[in-house]
Amino acid sequence: MDRGVKRTALSAVGLVVFMVGMSFAAVPLYDLFCRVTGYGGTTAEGTGSDTVLEETITVRFDASRSRTMEWEFRAPETRTVELPIGQTGLVFYTAHNPTDRPIAGQASYNVTPYSAGGYFTKIDCFCFQEQVLMPGQTVQMPVTFYVDPEIINDAEAQFVQEVTLSYTFYEIDMPETEDTAALTPVTSAQEG
DSSP states (O other): OOHHHHHHHHHHHHHHHHHHHHHHHHHHHHHHHHHHHOGGGOOEEOSOOSOOOSOEEEEEEEEEEOTTOOSEEEOOSSOEEEEETTOOEEEEEEEEOOSSSOEEEEEEEEEESGGGGGGEEEEEEGGGSOEEEOTTOEEEEEEEEEEOGGGGGOTTTTTOOEEEEEEEEEEEOOOSSOOOOOOEEEEOTTOO
């Protein structure tokens, strides 16, 4: 085999290996980009706002699950809240495992419109950790949040009057330990 053919073959193999490696790195890098910039409706994490404005914003809540997730998953009973920008809000989503086996789940989330995603700030959320529900268990899952007052200084987001917080639950492999989020049980098959 002549030298030019070998070089071309090695270059092609190297390119394939590089592209495969980049395909595995793309998801975490994109996730990091979205968290830093708020792009794609990715929310921020914070500890609370020192400023509460007179202007209000309406927050809607949505819940869905993947086709393979066997849990029942519901948005808060109060589907919308109107809060002053910067004020902390608290809502509870509900999950129920109607099966006869433990199921682990992880929630993905986003905020629409996307321009408001970086200003929707979560203080605490069930989505930060994997969740495990035992057979027949129903739990209330809290989300503590606020909309950052800096939203009014953003040329694109300052006129947003309503945002929607959406969660989708996916079944995941059972974690090796049961160190999961502290959930508030509503009912359980083991009770009563």
